[in-house]
Amino acid sequence: MKVVIRNNSAEGSIWAAHYIAEKINAKAKVTDKPFVIGLCTGSTPIETYAELIRMVKAGEVSFKNVISFNMDEYVGLPESHPESYHSFMHKYLFDQIDEKPENIHILNGNAKDPVAECEAYEKAIVDAGGFDLFLGGVGEDGHIAFNEPFSSLQSRTRVVTLTYDTRVVNARFFDNDFNKVPAQAMTVGVATVLSAKEVVILAFGHKKARAIKDAIEGPMSHYCTLSGLQGHPAGTIVCDELSVGELKVNSYRYFKAVEEAENL
Ligand code: GLP
Secondary structure, eight states: EEEEESHHHHHHHHHHHHHHHHHOOOOOOOOOSSSEEEEOOOSSTTTHHHHHHHHHHTTSSTTEEEEEEEEEEEOOTTTTSSTTTHHHHHHTTTGSOOOOGEEEEOOTTTTHHHEEEEHHHHHHHHHHTTSEEEEEOTTTTBBBBTTTTOOOTTOOOEEOOHHHHHHHHHHGTTOOGGGGGOSEEEEEHHHHHHHHHHHEEEEEEEGGGGHHHHHHHSSSBOOOOOOGGGTTTTEEEEETTTTTTTTTTHHHHHHHHHHHHHHO
């Protein structure tokens, strides 16, 4: 696992956007096959998406041959709701880049048959060729996508019940009213994320410090589902100085030394 530590979220986001663009461009140079990417929502990736939008508009990268699958969606929230992940993605990314509408995939949280919806999602990912890269965030309790604590590290796309903590944290998007936060979500599993050739996780701010400590220095455990990344051959967590605040000094120094040695 690599941990890239930047001074602040703005610098971390630019690093991540440029990294993703380089990967898209590198694949386009050697094959016509699409670049398949997993995408996340939340306040964390907004700056990364803004930089990708700038790069698309400047002709530095194109999403014309990119297929995306979002990691999660609330159950029972209309797609048109301003806080649905459908609305979020269109607002902060899709409406401003050149990705083809037919290449955009987001779980349908209102599917009549949720089990069939989740199975079809897993199949569509495989049919697209599997993920080249999965971009994710992390919850304050270390959850990845909506894989709450005690989700199996072998989990696949399914319906989950959100924890009290996650609903409280996300109430800020729902008029600070806990009861307005959907109680369930559809999410890719930990194993779905880890099936990607590489995984890039964004974690900024002191509220993520405990999750980052558990994920990096703790055991690989369903208690902190991001810790599943320890078993992945190409996992990178992009942090700012605040989110690494709970790491041991020696861990911090090591990651900084790798950054310098490998010019990350
Ligand atoms: C939700 C999403 C996660 C996201 C997390 C953190 O739980 N399902 O994918 O990583 O929120 O959100 P934020 O970036 O707003 O801190």
